[in-house]
Amino acid sequence: MNIIPQLIINSIIAGAIYSLVALGFNLIYGATKFFNLAHGVMATVGGYAVFVLSKVLGFHIGVSVILGVLCAGFVGYGLDKIVYLPLRKKRASNMILLVASLGVFTALEAIIAILFTSQFRTLAQHIGTQRIYEVGSAIITQTQVIILIASLVLMAILGFVLKKTMFGKAVKAVSDDEEVAKIIGINTNKIIGYVFFIGSAIAGLAGILIGFDTGIEPVMGLRLLLKGVIASIIGGVGNIYGGVAGSFLLGLVENFGIWKISAEWKDAIAFVVLIIFLLFRPKGIFQK
Amino acid sequence: MAILKTNKLTKHFEGVHAVDGLSLNIEKATIVAIVGPNGSGKTTLVNILTGMIPYDSGTVIVSDTTHRLKKIKPYTMYSYGLTRTFQEVRLFDQMSVRDNILVVLTKRKVIQSFFETQKSDYTKAANKILQKVGIWEKRNELAKNLSYGQRKLLEIARALVTQAEIFLFDEPFAGLFPEMRKMVSHIVAGLKRKGKTVILIEHDMDVVRELSDYIYVMDSGRLLATGTPREVLSNKEVREAYLGT
Ligand SMILES: Nc1ncnc2c1ncn2[C@@H]1O[C@H](COP(=O)(O)OP(=O)(O)OP(=O)(O)O)[C@@H](O)[C@H]1O
Ligand SMILES: [Mg+2]
Numbered sequence A: 001m002n003i004i005p006q007l008i009i010n011s012i013i014a015g016a017i018y019s020l021v022a023l024g025f026n027l028i029y030g031a032t033k034f035f036n037l038a039h040g041v042m043a044t045v046g047g048y049a050v051f052v053l054s055k056v057l058g059f060h061i062g063v064s065v066i067l068g069v070l071c072a073g074f075v076g077y078g079l080d081k082i083v084y085l086p087l088r089k090k091r092a093s094n095m096i097l098l099v100a101s102l103g104v105f106t107a108l109e110a111i112i113a114i115l116f117t118s119q120f121r122t123l124a125q126h127i128g129t130q131r132i133y134e135v136g137s138a139i140i141t142q143t144q145v146i147i148l149i150a151s152l153v154l155m156a157i158l159g160f161v162l163k164k165t166m167f168g169k170a171v172k173a174v175s176d177d178e179e180v181a182k183i184i185g186i187n188t189n190k191i192i193g194y195v196f197f198i199g200s201a202i203a204g205l206a207g208i209l210i211g212f213d214t215g216i217e218p219v220m221g222l223r224l225l226l227k228g229v230i231a232s233i234i235g236g237v238g239n240i241y242g243g244v245a246g247s248f249l250l251g252l253v254e255n256f257g258i259w260k261i262s263a264e265w266k267d268a269i270a271f272v273v274l275i276i277f278l279l280f281r282p283k284g285i286f287q288k
Numbered sequence B: 001m002a003i004l005k006t007n008k009l010t011k012h013f014e015g016v017h018a019v020d021g022l023s024l025n026i027e028k029a030t031i032v033a034i035v036g037p038n039g040s041g042k043t044t045l046v047n048i049l050t051g052m053i054p055y056d057s058g059t060v061i062v063s064d065t066t067h068r069l070k071k072i073k074p075y076t077m078y079s080y081g082l083t084r085t086f087q088e089v090r091l092f093d094q095m096s097v098r099d100n101i102l103v104v105l106t107k108r109k110v111i112q113s114f115f116e117t118q119k120s121d122y123t124k125a126a127n128k129i130l131q132k133v134g135i136w137e138k139r140n141e142l143a144k145n146l147s148y149g150q151r152k153l154l155e156i157a158r159a160l161v162t163q164a165e166i167f168l169f170d171e172p173f174a175g176l177f178p179e180m181r182k183m184v185s186h187i188v189a190g191l192k193r194k195g196k197t198v199i200l201i202e203h204d205m206d207v208v209r210e211l212s213d214y215i216y217v218m219d220s221g222r223l224l225a226t227g228t229p230r231e232v233l234s235n236k237e238v239r240e241a242y243l244g245t
Helices: A004-032 A039-056 A061-089 A094-116 A142-164 A166-176 A178-183 A188-213 A220-235 A240-257 A263-280 B042-049 B074-079 B097-105 B110-114 B120-132 B148-160 B178-193 B205-211 B229-234 B236-243
Strands: A132-135 A138-141 B002-013 B016-027 B031-035 B057-062 B067-069 B082-084 B166-170 B197-201 B214-219 B222-227
Touching: A004 A039, A004 A061, A004 A138, A004 A142, A004 A166, A004 A188, A004 A220, A004 A240, A039 A061, A039 A094, A039 A188, A039 A220, A061 A094, A061 A188, A094 A220, A132 A142, A138 A142, A142 A166, A142 A188, A142 A240, A166 A178, A166 A188, A166 B097, A178 A188, A178 B074, A188 A220, A220 A240, A220 A263, A240 A263, B002 B042, B002 B197, B016 B031, B016 B042, B016 B197, B016 B214, B016 B222, B031 B042, B031 B178, B031 B205, B042 B082, B042 B166, B042 B197, B074 B082, B097 B120, B097 B148, B120 B148, B148 B166, B148 B178, B178 B197, B178 B205, B205 B229, B214 B229, B222 B229, B222 B236, B229 B236
Parallel strands: B031 B197, B031 B214, B082 B166, B166 B197
Antiparallel strands: A132 A138, B002 B016, B002 B057, B057 B067, B214 B222
16 A cells, blocks of 8 residues: 555644644744743643533534634733733843743643643544545545644635734734834734734644644643744744744654654654754754 | 923943933924934933833923823833934834835724735825835835945835824934935925924034034033034034044
């Protein structure tokens, strides 16, 4: 049996998920210039919000997903207002912000573990009954098709907002030079707040989609964060489109890397890629 | 009416008295020049007035007694009607020339700006100002690809499209060709005609003499002399300390 089509499909699905994480990570990095490590836990928040809404409270699955995405967005927005904004106002260095975000990450992850135990759960409604499509010699599940469509649609929307709307121009200006943006009257803190909302909401969606594809657990955020960060470094940190390219590249390398060896090697491969980039291409593939 | 006042404004950098007990009184709709040798504290003053660095003591009062500011933050200063340009031009380098202007025209309501694409009246306004400073042909280039003089002009244009009442220009003429100097001089005079206030930091005495209504001469963070151009330029102390060099 030819395994290559399946590897390609797996790569693309992984790439789509990583892109969702990298998109928000880069958006936030661009506007604030610090590594927001808490970004990974937004995916966990999204996943568990949907778990509570659909499985505990019995909401319709579609409604749950929408509320779950919003929930992750609001948590991100709240973090900015409660933790990061006060630090920025004190002119805290980016190192301090990074450490603060690490603290936030740990705290939120612990809270989720306390509330929900560290058990692995799936968000899928009826396990084992989902539809499967055959593409040549490869298969793709209905959930995976949805993951692909959702991430492509989201990228298109975000691309449009950033490129075409006045909000997008303001975000770009803040990313380029926040101080000057203030001088010309842009309310930069407000813009950054919205960036946190949007970025975190997208990460929340990633967590939710993973929850349907495989499942959620309190520690899922770290792996996702690392993949998002590696993808961002491959594409050039802060570069939104680069991050998407980096995500798909990482997905490809990971999945083709385990062609002949065990799947446990995936993360190791990802880190080798990271180290290669840090050593030889620290500014990413698009570096001039 | 004084639109901007400072009282005993002070800023030290580890022993350097960059601004040292400076009291200014700037009238609305005038062009006020601030001159002084290198390192006399002119840029530091502008940085304080736009909230980019905190100051040690003294007061700043905007629009008479309405706003007595103990602490200044950049965004608040814009809302009090101040904007500035930089001695070393600061543009949004990764954005196109026209976007540098368009972003200023952004609606201040963030939510609204989501649903707002480039409306034609914004584009029209942006094109108009770019034509005025002669860089319209470059509108689609990235700002970082402009020449030194064009960058300075774009920065001035960006300040012009704000709603500011007070413009602080930090050496807007430095390094410009005669043609561009004329343009900038015309713009500064035009602002005054429209009732705006201009604080002009400038080394070139001919420009200062031609444009300004009032001059503050700074030296080591303090005022060496103040007055109309005629008074200041005939001041013996000033001639010796500054103009003589
Ligand atoms: N951020 C800073 N940290 C330490 N010292 C500073 C800082 N900014 C300015 N200074 C010092 O304060 C003094 C005033 O500098 P400032 O840039 O305000 O002078 P200036 O009048 O604008 O000079 P120029 O004509 O060269 O632009 C100088 O001695 C400078 O070295
Ligand atoms: Mg200076």
